[in-house]
Amino acid sequence: MKQYKIALAGNPNSGKTTMFNDLTGSAQYVGNWPGVTVEKKEGKLKGYGDVIIQDLPGIYSLSPYTLEEIVARTYLINEKPDAIINIVDGTNIERNLYLTTHLLELGIPMVVAVNMMDLVEKGKDKISLDKLSAELGCEVYGISALKGNGTKELAARVVELIKRKEQVQPLHVFAGSIEHAIAHIEDAIAQKAEQKNLRWYAIKLFERDKKAVSALDLPNDLFHDIEQYIVECEMEMDDDAESLITDQRYDYIGRVVAKSVKKHRDHALSVSDKIDRFVTNRFLALPIFALVMFLVYYVSVTTVGTVLTDWTNDTLFAEWIIPGAHNLFTQLGTAPWLSGLIVDGIINGVGAVLGFVPQMLVLFLMLSVLEDCGYMARVAFIMDRIFRKFGLSGKSFIPMLIGSGCSVPGIMASRTIEQEHDRRMTIMTTSFIPCGAKMPIIALIAGALFGGAWWVAPSAYFIGVAAVIVSGIILKKTRMFSGDPAPFVMELPAYHVPAVSNVLRSIWERGWSFIRRAGTVILLSSIVLWFLQGFGMVHGSLQMVSDNNNSLLAAVGRFIAPLFAPLGFGTWQASVGTFTGLIAKENVVSTLGVLYGFGEVAEDGLEYWTMFARDFTALSAFSFMIFNLLCAPCFAAMGAIKREMNNARWTWFAIGYLCVFAYTISLIVFQIGSFVNGGEFTVLTAAAIILLTALIYLLFRSPAKVKAETLSQTAAAHE
Amino acid sequence: MKTLRDVAIGERAVVVKLHGEGAVRRRMMDMGITKNAEVLVRKTAPLGDPIEVKVRGYELSIRKADASLIEVQ
Numbered sequence: 001m002k003q004y005k006i007a008l009a010g011n012p013n014s015g016k017t018t019m020f021n022d023l024t025g026s027a028q029y030v031g032n033w034p035g036v037t038v039e040k041k042e043g044k045l046k047g048y049g050d051v052i053i054q055d056l057p058g059i060y061s062l063s064p065y066t067l068e069e070i071v072a073r074t075y076l077i078n079e080k081p082d083a084i085i086n087i088v089d090g091t092n093i094e095r096n097l098y099l100t101t102h103l104l105e106l107g108i109p110m111v112v113a114v115n116m117m118d119l120v121e122k123g124k125d126k127i128s129l130d131k132l133s134a135e136l137g138c139e140v141y142g143i144s145a146l147k148g149n150g151t152k153e154l155a156a157r158v159v160e161l162i163k164r165k166e167q168v169q170p171l172h173v174f175a176g177s178i179e180h181a182i183a184h185i186e187d188a189i190a191q192k193a194e195q196k197n198l199r200w201y202a203i204k205l206f207e208r209d210k211k212a213v214s215a216l217d218l219p220n221d222l223f224h225d226i227e228q229y230i231v232e233c234e235m236e237m238d239d240d241a242e243s244l245i246t247d248q249r250y251d252y253i254g255r256v257v258a259k260s261v262k263k264h265r266d267h268a269l270s271v272s273d274k275i276d277r278f279v280t281n282r283f284l285a286l287p288i289f290a291l292v293m294f295l296v297y298y299v300s301v302t303t304v305g306t307v308l309t310d311w312t313n314d315t316l317f318a319e320w321i322i323p324g325a326h327n328l329f330t331q332l333g334t335a336p337w338l339s340g341l342i343v344d345g346i347i348n349g350v351g352a353v354l355g356f357v358p359q360m361l362v363l364f365l366m367l368s369v370l371e372d373c374g375y376m377a378r379v380a381f382i383m384d385r386i387f388r389k390f391g392l393s394g395k396s397f398i399p400m401l402i403g404s405g406c407s408v409p410g411i412m413a414s415r416t417i418e419q420e421h422d423r424r425m426t427i428m429t430t431s432f433i434p435c436g437a438k439m440p441i442i443a444l445i446a447g448a449l450f451g452g453a454w455w456v457a458p459s460a461y462f463i464g465v466a467a468v469i470v471s472g473i474i475l476k477k478t479r480m481f482s483g484d485p486a487p488f489v490m491e492l493p494a495y496h497v498p499a500v501s502n503v504l505r506s507i508w509e510r511g512w513s514f515i516r517r518a519g520t521v522i523l524l525s526s527i528v529l530w531f532l533q534g535f536g537m538v539h540g541s542l543q544m545v546s547d548n549n550n551s552l553l554a555a556v557g558r559f560i561a562p563l564f565a566p567l568g569f570g571t572w573q574a575s576v577g578t579f580t581g582l583i584a585k586e587n588v589v590s591t592l593g594v595l596y597g598f599g600e601v602a603e604d605g606l607e608y609w610t611m612f613a614r615d616f617t618a619l620s621a622f623s624f625m626i627f628n629l630l631c632a633p634c635f636a637a638m639g640a641i642k643r644e645m646n647n648a649r650w651t652w653f654a655i656g657y658l659c660v661f662a663y664t665i666s667l668i669v670f671q672i673g674s675f676v677n678g679g680e681f682t683v684l685t686a687a688a689i690i691l692l693t694a695l696i697y698l699l700f701r702s703p704a705k706v707k708a709e710t711l712s713q714t715a716a717a718h719e
Numbered sequence: 720m721k722t723l724r725d726v727a728i729g730e731r732a733v734v735v736k737l738h739g740e741g742a743v744r745r746r747m748m749d750m751g752i753t754k755n756a757e758v759l760v761r762k763t764a765p766l767g768d769p770i771e772v773k774v775r776g777y778e779l780s781i782r783k784a785d786a787s788l789i790e791v792q
Contacts, residue, residue, distance in 0.1 A: 061749035065742040246748040285765040385766040487743040492778040
């Protein structure tokens with residue numbers, strides 16, 4: 001059976017997601033576009049087994065500058081969907097039609113869906129769909145995706161259109177001399193491109209968008225000829241080609257709108273304007289922002305989220321599932337190593353991760369409401385000035401804030417950041433902020449060596465925030481993050497009540513993708529660590545050990561310990577503790593408890609404070625704390641990093657960066673600290689000074705100058 | 720040269736030309752800030768930057784540094 005593909009294209013905030021959900025129901029597949037952090041969704045059209053709807057990222061244009069636009073246009077040109085549904089926000093028709101003019105040049109059958117018709121009518125504007133259709137040369141329907149009005153009829157029409165297989169005439173919107181130049185270019189490349197794509201390529205060539213035509217492999221002298229047509233036209237029209245094209249698109253839209261839309265001239269403020277006057281008011285904006293953030297944090301981290309997560313960890317897993325599984329295996333007479341593997345390794349490890357799920361769901365609920373109602377864009381508007389200094393987006397505030405509760409949802413909250421650089425930077429630095437599970441480590445250090453001094457915990461937060469800022473500044477200057485700064489030219493969408501179905505669906509999608517991760521990477525890591533912890537060489541043979549001191553992990557710890565010696569904590573116990581922290585950071589404290597010979601210890605390890613204090617000095621303990629706060633986070637958070645980066649190289653880079661950064665800072669603190677306290681000047685002191693100098697250099701050097709190739713290279717690799 | 724950055728809050732201006740180059744410039748044009756478009760400066764963010772403008776019937780936020788690339792009259 002032949003499968004038909006329909007691409008759903010439209011601006012962000014045009015109701016595209018609602019429409020996609022309405023058209024496909026629950027038959028959806030969510031993934032990422034290859035190699036990039038942009039989400040990809042497709043689904044079967046309800047009622048048609050042979051029609052797939054491909055949801056394209058929300059875009060304003062088909063320019064070569066944003067990842068979303070490149071992904072979309074590459075798909076449209078290379079995959080050639082059978083039709084396009086272009087969803088247009090009727091309340092914001094001028095800017096929405098701008099994308100329409102691009103799409104109509106592709107030679108693909110298209111239907112325009114004017115969304116939010118109910119709001120248009122309420123606002124007393126009149127859109128004549130017939131006139132619009134006549135002007136654009138394609139069918140136009142009025143719908144309300146939220147209410148589900150008109151979408152079914154629209155889908156039926158599109159399917160009919162596909163099956164008729166008519167040739168489509170691309171839209172012509174430009175003035176005579178530009179059309180003239182474009183016609184010349186079309187002639188010049190006629191042998192090189194498919195007939196249907198000719199106009200698209202010709203316009204892109206006219207705009208000097210070399211990336212779009214790289215697939216055609218045009219010879220240099222042809223470019224030279226084409227350049228002459230462009231320059232001639234630019235002289236005549238007295239502007240550059242790119243401006244000419246955009247200006248004329250908007251001029252064309254102006255004429256279309258003048259003919260087909262009657263605007264009700266009402267200068268009274270809309271409800272959305274009134275809300276915005278209050279919410280982003282000069283004096284009220286910051287207090288309101290603080291209040292909203294407090295609420296998000298309070299509900300998802302302090303109250304509801306924690307209650308749910310504690311219940312999952314302490315009751316569901318600790319009291320029901322784990323003892324239940326133990327009993328079951330005992331009754332079945334399963335070999336101890338097997339029940340150990342399943343219960344202590346798999347269930348325990350994955351359980352530690354799944355415990356985060358309820359908290360994440362609560363957080364995602366809050367985030368999708370904020371996003372859906374339009375406040376998220378205002379968060380970026382309010383915080384931009386502070387965050388852009390560190391190569392982050394105003395929206396990075398939310399991941400960092402949530403990260404102080406738990407890095408996992410924090411990292412996943414970076415999804416709301418549009419620019420890929422900012423998003424990657426946020427993913428990399430969020431786990432620097434001490435999460436809830438790191439509190440016991442801080443309490444242990446503060447209690448055992450600093451007599452519970454008040455300043456230890458604040459210093460941990462200070463170090464975390466400083467690590468974010470320092471990393472932001474350093475990374476921003478590297479090649480990986482250089483290139484043109486992402487333009488912060490952002491739409492502030494009108495406020496509206498979020499659609500319940502969208503919110504629920506978004507929670508489900510994000511939660512599920514995390515759970516799946518827990519079932520793979522995290523599962524495997526838990527098994528490996530369980531094995532190392534539970535088995536050891538006794539009397540020359542490998543067997544299960546109950547005493548951690550004899551385990552393989554202890555052997556690994558002894559082997560690794562010298563690596564940590566320069567940081568002041570080269571004992572194997574400290575190394576093993578750091579390792580088990582990878583399952584969950586609070587394990588650092590309980591593992592040390594086991595290694596010091598206690599079965600169960602209090603959350604802050606009160607029982608072994610004196611023994612711990614014998615192995616550490618104040619300085620080495622502080623260095624131990626810094627390392628554990630800043631190094632690679634737990635498996636769950638690494639899973640989240642992998643999910644959000646959607647790229648193995650970037651994931652390893654992020655984790656490697658965290659470890660190297662943690663090591664460097666601990667080394668500097670311990671070695672220079674020791675020297676200042678009257679220690680000898682050693683090779684390591686010199687190394688610490690060199691590292692500190694290097695760090696300061698990286699902070700203050702001028703940024704790496706690379707032309708805007710970073711983004712384009714990633715993109716070109718997919719073209 | 721008068722730029723959008725110089726336009727007072729609550730005032731309107733008409734775009735003459737966009738200076739600068741590359742992604743930011745194209746993005747501003749894509750968002751509807753083109754020659755002859757009318758722009759109303761709505762407000763400044765609480766920390767002084769960016770600004771909010773109304774263009775083609777919707778609200779747009781741009782940084783002051785980018786606004787100074789937009790020549791207006």
